[in-house]
Each structure stands twice: as C-alpha cells, then as structure tokens.
Amino acid sequence: xxxxxxxxxxxxxxxxxxxxxxxxxxxxxxxxxxxxxxxxxxxxxxxxxxxxxxxxxxxxxxxxxxxxxxxxxxxxxxxxxxxxxxxxxxxxxxxxxxxxxxxxxxxxxxxxxxxxxxxxxxxxxxxxxxxxxxxxxxxxxxxxxxxxxxxxxxxxxxxxxxxxxxxxxxxxxxxxxxxxxxxxxxxxxxxxxxxxxxxxxxxxxxxxxxxxxxxxxxxxxxxxxxxxxxxxxxxxxxxxxxxxxxxxxxxxxxxxxxxxxxxxxxxxxxxxxxxxxxxxxxxxxxxxxxxxxxxxxxxxxxxxxxxxxxxxxxxxxxxxxxxxxxxxxxxxxxxxxxxxxxxxxxxxxxx
Numbered sequence: 001x002x003x004x005x006x007x008x009x010x011x012x013x014x015x016x017x018x019x020x021x022x023x024x025x026x027x028x029x030x031x032x033x034x035x036x037x038x039x040x041x042x043x044x045x046x047x048x049x050x051x052x053x054x055x056x057x058x059x060x061x062x063x064x065x066x067x068x069x070x071x072x073x074x075x076x077x078x079x080x081x082x083x084x085x086x087x088x089x090x091x092x093x094x095x096x097x098x099x100x101x102x103x104x105x106x107x108x109x110x111x112x113x114x115x116x117x118x119x120x121x122x123x124x125x126x127x128x129x130x131x132x133x134x135x136x137x138x139x140x141x142x143x144x145x146x147x148x149x150x151x152x153x154x155x156x157x158x159x160x161x162x163x164x165x166x167x168x169x170x171x172x173x174x175x176x177x178x179x180x181x182x183x184x185x186x187x188x189x190x191x192x193x194x195x196x197x198x199x200x201x202x203x204x205x206x207x208x209x210x211x212x213x214x215x216x217x218x219x220x221x222x223x224x225x226x227x228x229x230x231x232x233x234x235x236x237x238x239x240x241x242x243x244x245x246x247x248x249x250x251x252x253x254x255x256x257x258x259x260x261x262x263x264x265x266x267x268x269x270x271x272x273x274x275x276x277x278x279x280x281x282x283x284x285x286x287x288x289x290x291x292x293x294x295x296x297x298x299x300x301x302x303x304x305x306x307x308x309x310x311x312x313x314x315x316x317x318x319x320x321x322x323x324x325x326x327x328x329x330x331x332x333x334x335x336x337x338x339x340x341x342x343x344x345x346x347x348x349x350x351x
Contacts (some may be wrong), residue, residue, distance in 0.1 A: 001302050001349060002074035002312055003342065004155070005319035005328060006109065009078060009092040011055045016088060020117075020127050028052045030323040034277035037241050038234045041285065043276060045322055048330035055092040058099065064329075065102030068319065071339040072346040073328070075105030075155050076319060077164065082110060082141055084131040097147055107155040108148060109164035109198070112171065118279070130170065138177050142184045149190065157211070157313075160185075160194035164214060168197050169205040178209035196266065199224075214315050215258075215268035218249050218286075225252050239281040246272070246288040250297040258309050267305045269298055270317045271338055274325025285325065291334055295341035299348040306349075316342075 010017075010027040017025040032052075034044040047053075053060040068076070081088040096106070115128035148154055149161040156162060168174050182192045197210045201219035221227065222244075230244040230252075249270075258265040271294060274285035298316075305314045318326050330336045 001305060001314060001346065003072065003302075003314050003316055003346070004075050004077050004107065005068065005073050005316045006321070007076040007078045007106075007319045008321055009055060009089040011053060011320070012089075012091060014089060014091075016128070026054075027323055030277040034323075037239075037276055037281060037285075038236060038243075041276075042333060043274070045274075045277070045325060045327075046332040047322075048332055048335060056095065058095065058101070061092065061096065062102050064319070065104035067329075067339065069104060071328075071336075071343045073316075073319070073342065074313075075107065077107050077109050077315065079111045080108040080145075082112070082144065083114075083128055084133050084137050085140055086128070087144070088115075088128065093148065097151055103153065105153050105155045106148075107162045107164070108145070109166055111166045113167055132171050132173070132177070135180060138180050139184065142181050146188060149185075149193070157194045158191070160190065160192045160211075162194045162196060164196045164198060166198045166200065166216075167202060168207055168210070169203060174207050175209050182209075199265075210263070212264035212266055214266040215253075216315070217253055217268040217270040217317055218244075218273055220268065221249060221252050221256070225256065227252065236281075241276070241281045242284045243287050244273075244284065246286045246293065249286065250293075254297065254300050254304065264311070265309055266311050266313050266315060267301055267309050268315045268317060269301050271326045271328055275323065277323040277325075291337035291341045294338060295344040295348075298341060298345035302345055302349045 008027060013024055013026055021029070032044055036043045055061065078093050079089070080093070081090070112130060114126050114130040117125040117127065145163070154161050165171075171177060178195055185191075185193050194212070195210045197204075197207070197213045198216045199213050199220045200216040201223040227244070227249070230248045232243055234241045234243055258267065272286060272289045274283070276283040276285055302314060305311045316328070318324070318328075320327050320329050328338050328342065330339065
C-alpha cells in the first residue's frame with residue numbers, strides 16, 4: 001500500500017504574505033500564536049526540539065523525506081498554487097526540481113481556490129483572485145507543470161503523472177482544459193495525465209476527463225454524511241466553539257461505500273483536526289484523538305483501500321498541516337508516535 005501525505009509548502013517567507021499578514025509571516029506564525037480555547041485543549045502545537053524549520057533549507061527537505069521513508073510514507077503530495085501565471089509558495093518545489101535530492105516520490109495537488117483572509121476559499125476579502133483564462137493560459141500552466149511531470153521522482157499511475165485538482169467545480173471550462181492538457185502531454189512524450197478530482201467539503205459536479213477521485217478527509221465525510229451527532233458546542237463567556245468526536249468521524253469514514261458510478265476512488269485518512277490557530281473560536285477541533293487510535297483506524301482504512309476500493313494508494317491529511325492540527329511530523333506532545341502509528345498500520349496490513 002502506497003501512502004501519500006499532503007504537504008504544505010508555506011513554511012518559508014514570501015513577499016505576498018509579508019504584505020498581507022506582516023513581515024516574516026510563515027505557517028509557524030499562526031501555529032505559535034495559538035491559544036487553548038477550552039479545558040484540555042492542547043495549544044499551541046509545538047514541533048519536537050523547537051524545530052521551526054524553513055523549507056528553503058535543503059537539509060529540512062532531506063530530513064522530512066528520510067523521516068517519511070523510514071516510517072513508511074511512500075510520497076508527498078505538494079500543494080501547488082497557480083493564479084493565471086502567478087505562482088505562490090513555489091520555491092520549495094522549485095528547489096526540489098533543481099536537485100537530485102531528496103530522492104523521494106512526489107506529486108502535485110492544485111489548490112485552485114482564491115486566497116482570502118478566512119483561509120478557506122470563501123468569497124470575502126480576496127487577497128489573490130483565481131482566473132482560469134483560456135488556451136494560452138492553460139498552455140503556460142501546462143509547461144510549468146511539465147517541469148515536475150518529467151522528474152523521475154514524480155508519481156505516476158499507468159505511466160501517467162498523477163495530478164490532483166482540489167476544486168474542479170470552480171473551473172468554468174474544466175473538461176476543455178483537461179482535454180487540452182492531455183493533448184499537450186502526448187505532444188511532449190507522455191501517455192497523458194492521470195487527473196484526480198478531490199472529493200471534499202463542497203459540491204461535486206459531473207465533469208468528464210478525470211481518471212479517479214480522492215477522498216479528502218475529514219472534509220468529505222463532514223459534507224456528505226449525516227454527521228450531526230458528531231458535533232457539539234463548547235461555550236466560553238460569549239464565544240462558542242464547534243468540536244467533533246474523533247472516533248465517530250473515523251467510524252463514518254470506515255463505514256462508507258466508495259462507489260460513484262463505477263469510477264476509481266482513492267481513499268483518504270486524517271491524522272487529527274484543529275484549525276483554531278488560523279480561525280480561533282470560528283474554527284473546529286476534534287476531541288478524543290490519540291496515536292493509538294490513529295494506528296487502529298489507519299490499519300482498517302488500509303485494508304479497505306485494498307479490499308473495498310481496489311486501490312494501491314491512500315492519501316493522508318497531512319504531513320505538516322500544523323495550523324490545522326493534522327500532521328505526522330514529531331511534536332512535543334507525542335514525539336514520533338503518529339509516525340510510529342503509520343508504521344504499525346502498514347505492518348498490520350497483510351495482503
């Protein structure tokens with residue numbers, strides 16, 4: 001079973017974030033300023049040995065890859081940010097492509113929402129709008145992606161580079177764009193592109209051109225299952241905060257049928273969830289999580305990936321989403337326990 005962990009590249013400074021959020025802003029800024037909102041709410045989340053790394057340091061990427069490989073992660077899925085010719089947070093991937101190290105598989109997920117001050121793609125206070133353009137813009141974007149697709153480390157299925165799109169429903173001429181990209185791919189010696197749509201917390205349009213869909217957890221379950229029983233409110237003075245039950249969410253994930261009109265579905269998993277570093281009381285967090293539970297649920301999801309989904313891949317949310325509370329990297333609370341849970345789950349799986 002090949003576990004692919006989503007990888008956030010926002011752990012370095014960029015001029016746009018300096019302008020929008022203040023000089024020196026990185027993902028660590030939100031992580032470090034987080035506060036506990038209720039009893040036993042563990043914030044801030046702190047990396048083991050205060051390792052507040054900078055992704056522009058090549059030794060960091062080496063450390064991440066060696067750690068992931070040791071505990072059984074097959075590859076990273078880098079978030080890719082493209083806004084009609086404008087790139088953001090591109091430097092870690094750019095540096096990776098300019099070097100042979102780390103020798104670790106990767107693919108890309110186009111996070112194609114506009115950037116806002118709410119962090120979730122909602123249409124208010126837009127900082128970086130998204131415009132999908134026409135064939136000329138699609139060609140420019142394709143040639144940018146081709147640099148990654150041609151890298152020997154890039155993850156392929158059926159010899160096609162695997163490319164995830166987070167919100168295809170936002171793309172007005174999505175089917176035309178995918179067809180055009182496939183045409184360009186063949187012209188450049190590829191058999192095509194293995195397009196994967198994300199099943200997340202939003203409407204799922206019927207669009208042709210995708211080889212598969214991937215379940216993005218826990219968002220997909222929250223949006224497309226009857227989850228009212230999972231949620232409760234914690235009140236503190238005039239504030240209310242939504243929390244959900246870790247076990248209940250996982251049981252819903254594990255009880256769902258993956259079938260969607262015969263298309264290939266790639267299952268997902270989540271480590272934990274707490275986006276209060278970004279959104280404060282307006283965020284959500286889960287209660288009842290532990291590395292031991294994660295090992296148990298991941299074991300079951302790996303088994304389902306093979307037996308129910310007929311998939312050799314499983315996407316994990318996430319490697320390093322520190323400000324959303326879902327990360328595998330070692331921290332002061334649990335050390336390497338969540339990574340150990342990954343190894344345990346893989347060892348428990350006996351195909």
